[in-house]
Amino acid sequence: MNKATEQRTAALRIPEDLFVIGQPFTRNELGAMAFRGYLRETLPGHYLGTRHRYTPTVRAKITAHVAGKQLHKSDVLIRATAAWIHGLISYCPTLNISSAHYRRPANPVHGVGFEFMQLELDESETLIRGPVLLTDTLRTVCDMACHDPLPWAVEALNRVVGMQDPYVNLQTITAKLRNFPVSSPVQRGLRLVESMEQQAA
Incomplete structure (x- = not known):
């Protein structure tokens, strides 16, 4: 996958694209992914990949x-x-x-x-x-x-x-x-x- 493809905004699917604590990742695991810039926390306990627009x-x-x-x-x-x-x-x-x-x-x-x-x-x-x-x-x-x-x-x-x-x-x-x-x-x-x-x- 080239860089341009990686940066392209992905189509959002709810709930498929939401990461929820315990399904299957723990709070610490999701927090670590957010710290590294892969996810952002939206509402408490619910995370979304940073490749998605956040409108x-x-x-x-x-x-x-x-x-x-x-x-x-x-x-x-x-x-x-x-x-x-x-x-x-x-x-x-x-x-x-x-x-x-x-x-x-x-x-x-x-x-x-x-x-x-x-x-x-x-x-x-x-x-x-x-x-x-x-x-x-x-x-x-x-x-x-x-x-x-x-x-x-x-x-x-x-x-x-x-x-x-x-x-x-x-x-x-x-x-x-x-x-x-x-x-x-x-x-x-x-x-x-x-x-x-x-x-x-």
């Missing part, structure tokens, strides 16, 4: 496969999960799912947990990526600023700043947060975005 659609397909029956057709992926699919954060240990009705807690799948909630979303705040429905970038970073651990929220906001998108930036995030019902999480989000605006000034 939002690919991450959406991986998420749908890992979630399995826990992700219903009308469910929306939100917060850190949506941010991971969008490419705003590099790590997502839990699948955050907004469902129309109360859902009982689900057991983790190979180290990936599930968090269900009922989030009021306008249709304009969601989009389809591959096989899943998720919040758009603006709604995603607003929710993260309000609710997610600060390191993840800051990572997502920094990535947004770097995108230089005229429709998703610190100013539009602030404007959207001010339209949310007043609450302690929203106030936290506003303070976080304000502090980042001061740093960027």
